[in-house]
Amino acid sequence: MITFDRVTVRYSDDGPPPLREVSLRVEEGELCLVAGRTGAGKSTLLRAINGLVPHFTGGTLYGSVTVDGRDTRRHPPRDLADVVGVVGQDPLSGFVTDTVEEELAYGMEQLALPAAVMRKRVEETLDLLGIAELRHRPLRTLSGGQQQRVAIGAVLTSHPRVLVLDEPTSALDPTAAEDVLAAVTRLVHDLGVTVVLAEHRLERVVQYADRLLYLPGDGQVVDGEPAAVLTGVDLAPPLVELGRLAGWTPLPLSVRDARRQAGALRQRLADTTPPEPPPAPEAAPVLAARKIVVRYPGTVAVAGVDLDLHRGRVLALMGRNGSGKSSLLWAVQGSGPRHRGTVTVDTGGGRDPVDPKQLPAGQARRHVGLVPQTPGDLLYLETVDAECHQADRETGAAAGTCRTLLDRLAPGLPGDRHPRDLSEGQRLALVLAVQLTAAPPVVLLDEPTRGLDYLAKRQFVALVRGLAAAGRAVVVATHDVELVAILADRVVVMADGDIVADGTTAEVMLASPAFAPQVAKVLAPAPWLTVEQVTAALGPAWEPA
Structure with missing residues (x-):
């Protein structure tokens, strides 16, 4: 053909x-x-x-x-x-x-x-x-x-x-x-x-x-x-990585095939459990959203949602298509419609909290950064280098800050390339670098791994973990359950504009077949989520049978 x-x-x-x-x-x-x-x-x-x-x-x-x-x-x-x-x-x-x-x-x-x-x-x-x-x-x-x-x-x-x-x-x-x-x-x-x-x-x-x-x-x-x-x-997907770790031959491509080979591995892990997640922070949230309502003609996209974001934590926002995730992020950031409700961001230093919606766009970016689903909407210059230089100038960052961030996500991207000539993943990496150059205390990412391969995702995970370690609050709205299993401290699930689940990553993902990652499905009922957890539990002396 x-x-x-x-x-x-x-x-x-x-x-x-x-x-x-x-x-x-x-x-x-x-x-x-x-x-x-x-x-x-x-x-x-x-x-x-x-x-x-x-x-x-x-x-x-x-x-x-x-x-x-x-x-x-x-x-x-x-x-x-x-x-x-x-x-x-x-x-x-x-x-x-x-x-x-x-x-x-x-x-x-x-x-x-x-x-x-x-x-x-x-x-x-x-x-x-x-x-x-x-x-x-x-x-x-x-x-x-x-x-x-x-x-x-x-x-x-x-x-x-x-x-x-x-x-x-x-x-x-x-x-x-x-x-x-x-x-x-x-x-x-x-x-x-x-x-x-x-x-x-x-x-x-x-x-x-x-x-x-x-x-x-x-x-x-x-x-x-x-x-x-x-x-x-x-x-390789997590299932193949798990198969390599366990020494399975042939490598399984489906959960069903993997479960048929997983008996010895489940037995080896029977007396071990994944480490407990860190306790929820007791400090006041850096961002507090209360009773957020967003309406469009004929529909209520967000129906009175409360959301707290804490420094040093990564929250995953999940839910079926059309559940209101993107509308909530835009309302929180201040650029999108918000028909009711309040958002306050702690600016630190004893200063009064601010509502991003009441600020000019340039100032709002310094408090809450948002990378949308279609990142090209934020790109308007002729070359990659021009976008990076502009981001450095607008935010007062040291020259080369944006380019350094970009190289961590998409190494070797030609500086003279026009943004519209980039792949979807490369364009996303560029917008993410531009937004992070402002170093806002709250970072909202809407489907940030669309177009990213597994290696780029690992670099993205390292970057987000670094943001959290530096004291930023990060929200990742995504359908990528494997990413959530690796990255998130907390998961919030939306449906019909409302929050229907809110808990630790293990609590939420293990309770739902739709949101369970591949490793959880293979090793159920044990509470394992990632190959990373299994590798750490087996230790360096592990040798597959």
Whole structure:
């Protein structure tokens, strides 16, 4: 179905090519997973499948890419629209209509399908992705995860033979991600659709994949069965890391397979328990939010929420898509709507507390920093270096402060690169560095690991732990349960605009199958959350059987 024949892609003469002499075949009805470090070339590979590379992105493509017998050099994306459906990393940027139902129908209108066929497919897709209640909603009022599902649905209605997905579950809560992946696998198994899917959260997807294409970052592509490829790479989900630690062969790709091999490990850990979390702080909170209410036309996004944030603590804010997490963060930071309630931030030094909403934006940043779900919204200059220099100047930080923070998150990012030419993960790293340059006592991060690979996540975890150790209060709104298990001291779960759970990370995550990380599922009923905890408990003398 898809053939790459000695494909090399160059965007400039002086830089390394993201793809170099790549040859591979993807057969009809395969689910092919693409993995690799942030910026390794995954998006380039995906865009080459429907001719976006080079017809839209520019650069030069050497060799040939053939899809269903059509050579992309002679067939631009419009000639492949009936064969290849593409969903990018940022769904909002790809929408062309105003409402959900209109967006689902738009692609079929361009293919001149009969009205009766269009109506039937719209209904089928609404049910398939669980978004029927959103059919009349304006697209811009949807949460990031809801937008992601609509974008996938808009492609599925055209019944493409090849489906290309760039991080399709990055903005979805665990349950919604399972629903989307179940729909995708049904397309593969029942209809023979060929799916090429790039994803950083391998723990969600790898068990469904027939093949894994791993991009190490040198332009090459390692092609093979997922378990075989993951044996020798440094990017691996927690389940594979646990399998390596325990010496399991073959490496398990699903919780079910891991549990079948985990008997000896569970027995070895039977007399050990993870360390207790530190006690909740007794000091007054650095930020206190009371009775926060946020309304949008036809809905209450936040319904009278109270929230305390303490210095030196990391709080994870979780909940299904549309539960009110982002609305609460924007209301707390002061830039978003707040229809009722108060927010006070302790400025220290005996000074009176302030409400960020009552301050100019520049001053509010110094008290509460916020990195939004779409970080590109905060970037407006021509180069990476210009953004970093501006952040240093605006905050009065020492020259190079922002760049140093950026290098900890995305090492080696070219300073002359335009922010819009960065990958999603690189753009996120840049905005995070810009916001942290102001060194606010409260840092709010909305889905901060979208687009970040496992190594970048470890660097992110180290950075956030450093912020907490320096006395800052950090909130991470995320669907990434593996990140929460490693990073958070406290977890708050929202539903329908209200808080439905609030406790330590272990208390909340072990009580919910939806939010339990992979290690917890494998070693249940023992209260282990992370490979890091298991490694420490086994000690350096541990040798797998």
